[in-house]
Amino acid sequence: MSNTSRRRWPLLLPPLLWQLTFFLLPLLFLFVISFWSVVNFRLEPDMTLKNWDFMLSRSSFWSAYGHTWALALGAAAVTTACSFPAACSLAFTVSERTRKLALMFLVVPFFTSYLVRVYSWQAFLADNGIVNALLSVVGIDGLPMLNSDFGSLVGYVTLALPLVTLVQTMGLAQIDRNLIEAAHNLRAGPVRTLFEVIMPLAKPSLVVGALFAFILAFGDFVAPTYLGGGAPPTLSNLIIDTTKSGQQWPRAAVVAIVMILTLVLTSLAAVRLAYGRRK
Amino acid sequence: MMSGNGMLKIGRWFGWAYTGYTFLFILAPIAASLVFSFNADRFPSLPLKGFTTDWYGGTFTDPLVIEAFQRSVMVSIPVALLSTILGFCAAYCDFRFEFRGKSLFGLLMLLPPTIPAVIMGLGMLSYLSRINLAGEVWAVLISHVVIALPFAMAMIRLRLAQMDAALEEASWNLRASPAQTLWHVVLPFCKQSLVAAFLITAAVSFDEFAVAWFVSGLNETVPVRVLVFLQGQVSPVINAIGTAVFTSSILLVAIGMGFSGMGKAKRAAADSPAQPAGGAVTNNGLSL
Numbered sequence: 001m002s003n004t005s006r007r008r009w010p011l012l013l014p015p016l017l018w019q020l021t022f023f024l025l026p027l028l029f030l031f032v033i034s035f036w037s038v039v040n041f042r043l044e045p046d047m048t049l050k051n052w053d054f055m056l057s058r059s060s061f062w063s064a065y066g067h068t069w070a071l072a073l074g075a076a077a078v079t080t081a082c083s084f085p086a087a088c089s090l091a092f093t094v095s096e097r098t099r100k101l102a103l104m105f106l107v108v109p110f111f112t113s114y115l116v117r118v119y120s121w122q123a124f125l126a127d128n129g130i131v132n133a134l135l136s137v138v139g140i141d142g143l144p145m146l147n148s149d150f151g152s153l154v155g156y157v158t159l160a161l162p163l164v165t166l167v168q169t170m171g172l173a174q175i176d177r178n179l180i181e182a183a184h185n186l187r188a189g190p191v192r193t194l195f196e197v198i199m200p201l202a203k204p205s206l207v208v209g210a211l212f213a214f215i216l217a218f219g220d221f222v223a224p225t226y227l228g229g230g231a232p233p234t235l236s237n238l239i240i241d242t243t244k245s246g247q248q249w250p251r252a253a254v255v256a257i258v259m260i261l262t263l264v265l266t267s268l269a270a271v272r273l274a275y276g277r278r279k
Numbered sequence: 280m281m282s283g284n285g286m287l288k289i290g291r292w293f294g295w296a297y298t299g300y301t302f303l304f305i306l307a308p309i310a311a312s313l314v315f316s317f318n319a320d321r322f323p324s325l326p327l328k329g330f331t332t333d334w335y336g337g338t339f340t341d342p343l344v345i346e347a348f349q350r351s352v353m354v355s356i357p358v359a360l361l362s363t364i365l366g367f368c369a370a371y372c373d374f375r376f377e378f379r380g381k382s383l384f385g386l387l388m389l390l391p392p393t394i395p396a397v398i399m400g401l402g403m404l405s406y407l408s409r410i411n412l413a414g415e416v417w418a419v420l421i422s423h424v425v426i427a428l429p430f431a432m433a434m435i436r437l438r439l440a441q442m443d444a445a446l447e448e449a450s451w452n453l454r455a456s457p458a459q460t461l462w463h464v465v466l467p468f469c470k471q472s473l474v475a476a477f478l479i480t481a482a483v484s485f486d487e488f489a490v491a492w493f494v495s496g497l498n499e500t501v502p503v504r505v506l507v508f509l510q511g512q513v514s515p516v517i518n519a520i521g522t523a524v525f526t527s528s529i530l531l532v533a534i535g536m537g538f539s540g541m542g543k544a545k546r547a548a549a550d551s552p553a554q555p556a557g558g559a560v561t562n563n564g565l566s567l
Contacts (some may be wrong), residue, residue, distance in 0.1 A: 006349075007457050008295075008372055008376045008378065011368045011372050012378075012384075014364075014365055015388060016384065018365055018424065019388060020387070021329040022421050023391055023425045024385065024387065024409075026399075026402035026403050026405070026408060027402050029402060029405060030402045035432065039548060082301070085294060086298040089291075093291050094295075105302060105305075105306075106305070106308070107532075108306070111486065111525070112521070112524075112529075113488075113525070114488075114516070115314070115488055115502060115509055115521075116505065116517060116518070116520070117308040117521075118314075118511055119517045120307075120308035120309070120311045122310050124309060124311065142538060158304075158308065159306070162305055165301065167491070182354075190287065190290065215393055218395065219394075219396060219397060220395070221397055236397045239397045239398070240400060243401055243493070253401065256398045256402070263393075279492075
């Protein structure tokens with residue numbers, strides 16, 4: 001026993017120390033500096049609650065919080081709903097070869113710059129952009145899409161859809177086909193089979209997929225800035241403005257901590273929903 | 280019965296059409312950026328104005344862009360090397376050893392990509408500036424290893440899951456020391472996934488813009504330069520850079536996948552209850 005423990009340290013320590021020093025400590029440090037103050041644009045160690053008070057007492061902070069929540073929740077719902085039919089199709093109706101090819105195409109976007117894709121969406125969504133040009137062919141007048149919540153949502157879905165479809169397809173592909181056959185033999189129609197057999201069995205992957213979409217949208221600053229117009233701001237916009245323009249790192253740290261707490265609580269709730277009560 | 284089958288068939292066709300549209304949605308911005316990068320009009324709109332390679336010419340003679348490219352390459356190679364080595368260590372520990380706090384260890388290793396980049400950026404900026412590293416290329420390197428390591432670990436862990444445990448035992452029985460076994464048995468077995476992890480972590484680093492934007496100061500990498508372009512006015516240069524980077528990273532990834540036999544790894548993962556990457560987070564971490 002002590003033999004294996006001696007053996008594992010040389011392998012365990014390097015990654016452990018690296019992530020402790022450069023991942024955990026920076027996050028903990030955010031918590032520390034949220035109690036520091038800024039004197040002459042310089043960070044000074046302190047023990048004050050004024051940053052917390054400053055941020056949490058403003059209605060603009062809470063409206064940004066609500067706006068971010070609503071957008072992220074919307075992104076999770078829209079992405080989940082949009083990818084589910086495609087995931088079903090890929091999991092149940094195509095050969096394994098086709099499925100593998102499709103999954104590979106889903107991986108492609110991970111290796112294209114998200115910034116470039118968002119810039120590209122601007123060309124689609126602008127008032128005289130591609131989508132409006134196509135709509136005018138069928139006689140629909142210019143719809144305002146850029147610089148609105150709709151624009152932000154398009155960005156979030158772009159960001160999350162490939163991952164969510166991937167997670168859902170893998171979850172659905174693992175469902176025992178015999179259960180679906182059984183439902184069919186027991187005269188359950190396709191709709192009933194979908195809602196009472198497939199969806200409960202696929203629940204973990206549906207919830208985990210939605211959670212990923214929520215996390216990605218909640219933290220993204222590119223879509224709300226360059227497709228949503230930046231107003232009203234989201235929490236990530238708030239962090240950037242506070243950090244970059246005012247050098248007010250402690251106040252930005254307050255926003256960051258509130259975001260992390262929100263994400264942790266949401267994740268715990270989602271995992272409980274996905275896997276039921278454990279312990 | 281007939282009509283039931285007919286409905287199923289229609290449903291099936293509808294599903295395929297829908298899936299096609301989904302892929303169109305995913306690939307449209309990528310394709311549009313490729314098309315507009317050759318479009319003579321400065322503004323990305325229809326109809327197209329004619330073919331030009333001016334944007335590419337303009338991009339690759341811009342000293343800021345050239346510098347950013349050199350810096351991105353200089354950062355992404357050591358990032359890939361370090362993440363792959365650390366990722367292998369972490370993956371092997373997860374595979375081989377049982378120890379207290381193992382699930383916490385997994386959480387610590389795999390969590391970074393789920394932390395919003397602005398928060399990582401702010402944390403890194405404030406922390407690294409205390410040790411006088413913020414604004415240096417080192418800061419980008421360190422942050423990118425934190426973000427890329429989980430990808431390397433997940434890929435190598437998937438490969439290790441395919442290894443017969445008896446292989447190592449046989450080697451020990453033949454009097455090879457654990458270190459020799461690691462070097463002569465385990466590493467060769469993982470060789471392809473190591474190459475794949477190297478290429479993919481390089482791509483992750485080459486693509487990361489948010490944390491780099493916070494910590495890099497004046498040392499812009501390519502995506503940070505793109506972000507600066509994006510903050511300015513309409514710029515077809517973004518499409519040119521985007522297309523060039525996309526082509527090179529897809530090449531890297533294709534080579535990486537060729538090396539790893541990702542297909543095999545994926546199939547094995549689909550058969551076993553544990554899922555790769557994202558699934559691994561929930562399996563290892565959140566069932567504490």
